[in-house]
Amino acid sequence: MGSVMLVVRLVLADVRRHKVQAAMLLLAVTAATATLALGLSLRGVSDALYEQTRAATAGPDVVALSPASGPAVTPALTSLANEPEVIAHHGPYRIVYADLTTRDSTSSSVVVQGFAETPGAVNRPLVTSGRWVRSGGTVLERGFATALGVGVGDHVTIAGRSYPVVGIAVTAATSIYPWAAQIGPYGGGSDYSGLAWMTRADTRTLASSQDLPVTMALDLKLRDPAATEAFRDAHRDSTIWINFHSWQFTAEQDMVILKDSRPILVVGSWLLSFLAVTGVAALAAGRAVEQTRRAGLLKAVGAAPGLIAAVLLTEYLALALAGDALGLVIARLAVPAIASPTASRIGDAAGVTAATVAAATVLAVAVAVLSTLRPTLRASRTATVTALTTTAHQPRHRPWLTALSALLPTPFLLGLRLTARRPGRAVLQACSTATTVIAIVALLTLYAQQERGYGLDGSSTLPNLRGEHDRRLMLAVTILLIALAVVNTITLTWTTAMEARANMAIARTLGATPGQITAGLSTAQLLPALAGAVIGVPLGIGLLSLFAARNAAEPPSSWLLGAALATLLATAALTALPARLAARRSVAQTLSAETA
């Protein structure tokens, strides 16, 4: 117990002394675990929302769809309702394919389903506002109404006729907006469509008035809801062409809108974790001498190596686990909005699963251990006296780099020599920049895609929700990555400046101006950042090729070049302040401190 208390007290004392580092680790792990948890939760949440909508709307197990509407269709569909596996049914009912226009001229394809004014036992759409269909009025599916910006009391024009919107409802019988048309007119391909309901009489009138395409559908409830495959196989030989859409198929279709969200979030979480490791490793490396001396002090008063390792690792592990918990809470709160970009489903998102919690925790622990294991082992293994007198690791002599830098102007001379002092840190800076550029390339690629809007004939008066959702997610992930990269760049510049302060002070005594020192410190970050930007562009394109569609458009080269240059300019700007602050330190004080 005494040892545990000692560890806790030492950890708390160190966290209090290094609040910025603690905050950085906490935030980095929070961002990474929240993103991972979101990515891993999407399917579960999408399924949960579908399940809840299905339960609330008596969703059918199978929807039988016939592309034709001739006289033989209705008996064929009705005969399905009499099959022994079927315990309840709704229909057959008409589905009319039309165009819908709102008062502000937004147009979209719509499928109008003809329903009774009193819903049956199967497929009872849940009215979320207004009331259910009545003669002369229409009810719009909630996801569709939200996209149109239409509410109860508004009027919409369907196939040239004006209808008041009397209600808004949700159903589990069709996929979410804009995939309401389960089959296209005459069995052909279906366009992006919204869903509306009218009375059976109004639907018939609508279809006949304009000679609109009509298909027929029947909703079925099976004795065994899981036996949808068997039901479909058993009725494949029907003389009438009938498509069967199982509830499992519809639930799977809900995921189409999230198809790219999962890789964006999961791969984004890897990149965030990588940046977290990079940043914390840079900070830990900057504190390596102090940690080793601290370990020496603890050993000198009798602490065993195990206790020292526990003290050093516990701090990072505790912070990482706190970040993990925070990330999971954020993921839990954010997941309904991310997993359900349309308003077509109802219900509460399920909590984060145990598997997701485990994966996020493994990630958090990995970040803590990977970034701190080396300095921790070094500190706990170093002999006591050596640890007490330890100094910063002596940089290696690199004659060819020194000779090369001698040919360059002073800022590059200083910058290249600073880079050569700590090549590991330069690699961290390059990785950090490459990671950011990868994310920016991905974002630009998403923006470069030509996509059909959900409006009539692909008009973007109704935006492509899937594309928008992906871009929003990618933007959020990119912003998080840039934020971490910004912190990393400032940290790396500052630790470089602190470690090289004696050399920079010497350069000042030899006549280097503060401006040259500032430029040199910035250049020391810019050189690896340049390498990172150059590597990041092809890496980003390569990584995207693993997930993107084959016909995906690549962003113009000018965009990629601009992104790389902007990253370098941002790096230069970010390094300027810490470099300038470091360059303005008193030379006399610095040299006196080094001598002391």
Add this chain to the structure above:
Amino acid sequence: MNVSSAAVRACGLVKTHGQGQSRVRAVDEVDLEVPQGQMLAVMGPSGCGKSTLLHLLGGLERPTDGEVWVAGRRIDPLSERALARMRRRSVGFIFQAFHLVEELSAAENVELPALLAGRSRRQARRRASLLLERVGLADRARHLPSQLSGGQRQRVAIARALANDPLVVLADEPTGNLDTTATLDVLRIFEELRAAGQTLVIVTHDERVAATADRLISMRDGMFVDDTRLAGTGTGWLGDLIGLEG
């Protein structure tokens, strides 16, 4: 002494540290003129303000009050950039702790000031070779500071201080970390510099160093308490005593 012939001049120089009751006058109303070619030694107990005076003369610290002139130009109101340029052209520093760049070889350390002054690599290298030969370290040019003895490191630091042919060399306890043999090596170099007309201001605890000077100033509590012109030439009477002439 004519102002224009003074390599370094200070007038009413004051430097205070701290505030309120903890305020300390590290340099207190000091007037000083160091003619070109003079070798001045400043002695005094620890904390009397010797190093601060040297930093003020080299523009590494700014005075609280008073004026500092180097090569006929007042430097205390100059910007940091202008001060850096002035140091590049006119001042060479030597420190007790050597302050060599540890990851650079002896030659690369000596080349550094010339490169910072914008000279070509070839010029810088040639100058470094000459200076290392002058301090007797031509055969150690490629050695890292960690591979050199304390005396050798200080000789590299002296070569570095001379790289841009400065008007004045400011040395802060140059033999403070050296044994007797190394001290004598350094003193021989100083004597050669003095003979060549190099202006030197040396802050030291070491009477052997002071004995090689043309002039000796004693400091106490930030003030000059004694200013003695040493009559001898060469290494002075104390230099004779310790056998430098031999």
